[in-house]
Amino acid sequence: MDALELKNIVSDGLLSFPVTDFDQNGDFNKSSYAKRLEWLAPYGASALFAAGGTGEFFSLTGSEYSDVIKTAVDTCKGSVPIIAGAGGPTRQAIEQAKEAERLGAHGILLMPHYLTEASQEGLIEHVKQVCNSVDFGVIFYNRSVSRLNLDSIQKLAEMCPNLIGFKDSSGQIDMMTTVTQTMGDRLSYLGGLPTAEVFAAPYKALGCPVYSSAVFNFIPKTAMEFYNALRSDDFETTNRLIKDFFLPLIKIRDRKSGYAVSMIKAGAKIVGHDAGPVRPPLSDLTQADYEDLAALIATLGPQ
Numbered sequence: 001m002d003a004l005e006l007k008n009i010v011s012d013g014l015l016s017f018p019v020t021d022f023d024q025n026g027d028f029n030k031s032s033y034a035k036r037l038e039w040l041a042p043y044g045a046s047a048l049f050a051a052g053g054t055g056e057f058f059s060l061t062g063s064e065y066s067d068v069i070k071t072a073v074d075t076c077k078g079s080v081p082i083i084a085g086a087g088g089p090t091r092q093a094i095e096q097a098k099e100a101e102r103l104g105a106h107g108i109l110l111m112p113h114y115l116t117e118a119s120q121e122g123l124i125e126h127v128k129q130v131c132n133s134v135d136f137g138v139i140f141y142n143r144s145v146s147r148l149n150l151d152s153i154q155k156l157a158e159m160c161p162n163l164i165g166f167k168d169s170s171g172q173i174d175m176m177t178t179v180t181q182t183m184g185d186r187l188s189y190l191g192g193l194p195t196a197e198v199f200a201a202p203y204k205a206l207g208c209p210v211y212s213s214a215v216f217n218f219i220p221k222t223a224m225e226f227y228n229a230l231r232s233d234d235f236e237t238t239n240r241l242i243k244d245f246f247l248p249l250i251k252i253r254d255r256k257s258g259y260a261v262s263m264i265k266a267g268a269k270i271v272g273h274d275a276g277p278v279r280p281p282l283s284d285l286t287q288a289d290y291e292d293l294a295a296l297i298a299t300l301g302p303q
Helices: 003-010 030-043 062-076 090-103 120-132 150-159 173-186 196-205 220-231 235-253 259-270 287-298
Strands: 047-050 082-086 107-110 137-142 163-168 188-191
Touching: 003 137, 003 163, 003 188, 030 047, 030 062, 030 220, 047 062, 062 082, 062 090, 082 090, 090 107, 090 120, 107 120, 120 137, 120 150, 150 163, 150 173, 163 173, 173 188, 188 196, 196 220, 196 235, 220 235, 235 259, 235 287, 259 287
Parallel strands: 047 082, 082 107, 107 137, 137 163, 163 188
Antiparallel strands: none
16 A cells, blocks of 8 residues: 555544553453454444554554554454554654564554654654655654644655655644645644544544544444544534533543543453553553443443
């Protein structure tokens, strides 16, 4: 798949980040992960991100990263494209991008670099070097200390033909409006805020109709119902789900730092697709929070 094909795929439809399965010792559980992907693939996501943020990318060793990407590619071959997470320091991101391409992934989501702050000039060089290291498509994740301004995006779009996407987690509507209106169809645009469904309508209005759904991990039927309702401007359905499910979900998510990932793994366990514990420095839900989440999921009915 070339970069343009990937751009077309991620310009429409629902995306998601499968959680990464660990056993009770905290080691990667390949067979459980493959079964998870087999379960999720038929629900209709246009692409899945392997080893993404919800997949605890930040906690994977080099060999585990390869195992996760290979398992995802092999399991989903012919059914759904796999986009690999890649990030951290520039040379690490390049190494991961090359490995993902070698293993047959269809592109990468370029995750934020490490903790250090960086100038726009430094970020441009970082993204350019990663893009130049591979032939397939690269989606930039605008998040944390890794944020591009419009001038930088324009420069990179000219220098890097395989930079095909811009995923935003800043929540700055004015910035995103400026980017989408200026860049037009040169890039595909993805919403990347936590619990993205709550922000999906305003992002769609400003030219960013695609988002990645974390809840697809445990309520794929409802996740697709919400996306299809949003796409058809069925505000009765989207407003009902936001009020009755997503806003209560956010209240649980916000009880502890790191719950944005831990809560998704807990949800998968509740619906019978246990992915094992999260790895430190994340912590699993408390029993009380787990029970509250289970009660909320029960209101949706079978998935």
